[in-house]
Amino acid sequence: MLGLxxxxxxxxxxxxxxxxxxxxxxxxxxxxxxxxxxxxxxIGSTAVEGLSAKPIIDIAVEIKEFNDGKHCVSLLESLGYSYKGTNILPDRHYFNKGEPRTHQIHMYQSGNRFLMEQLKFRDYLRNNDKARMEYQELKMNLSKANKNDKHKYADEKTDFVKSILEKI
Incomplete structure (x- = not known):
């Protein structure tokens, strides 16, 4: 199943x-x-084998220069993506696809801090069963408590993510 x-x-x-x-x-x-x-x-939970996730494929596109993202808008729109700009999430061009939403592109300049954190967190969960199971339980509880509030769901995962990033 794909689409939220x-x-x-x-x-x-x-x-x-x-x-x-x-x-x-x-x-x-x-x-x-x-x-x-x-x-x-x-990136994201769909990239971590064994981890339940919202059924959206998160994709990080690493580009040479941040302004190159502007040149990609119409080309990605031809694939069905909708450009949401650079003000939705920090330091990235953000695109999503589908209704229900099936894919998200987070386009970062190479070396971006948020990109590096995404990759480190993903890799840590891929290699650490205990952390992956803890994150799974947290996500399950938060998804039940915040069925109609994606922002609260995401915000309430922040402390866990930060605690992992501080370890690595």
């Missing part, structure tokens, strides 16, 4: 289909804006 209706928060069990979908989308993105890209990363 606007305003809803729910989790589904991890599936290898998420990796397949990421790889397909990575190819589409690379084909359209490859000359601006340094790397494309699968």
């Amino acid at each position: 209706p606007k305003g809803e928060v729910f989790l589904v069990p991890w599936t290898e289909d998420w990796l397949k979908e990421f790889l397909l989308e990575k190819g589409r993105i690379q084909e359209k804006i490859g000359k601006y890209i340094l790397a494309i990363h699968h």
Whole structure:
């Protein structure tokens, strides 16, 4: 299953289909804006085997220069993405696709702090069963408590994420 209706928060069990979908989308993105890209990363919970997640594929696109993101807008729109600008989330161009939402692109300049934190957190969860299980339990509880408030759901995960990032 892929897609999260606007305003809803729910989790589904991890599936290898998420990796397949990421790889397909990575190819589409690379084909359209490859000359601006340094790397494309699968981020977020769908990138961590065994972790339940909101059914949205999060993609980090690493570009050479932040302003290159502006050159990518119409090309990504041709793939069905909607450009949401640079004011939604810090230091990134943000795009989403679908209704219900199926994909999100977070486009960062190479070396960006938020990108590096995303990758470190993802890799830590991939390699640490105990932390992954703790995060799973937290997410399950928060998704039940915040079924219609994605911002509160996300905010209440912050302390856990920070505690991991401080360790690594």
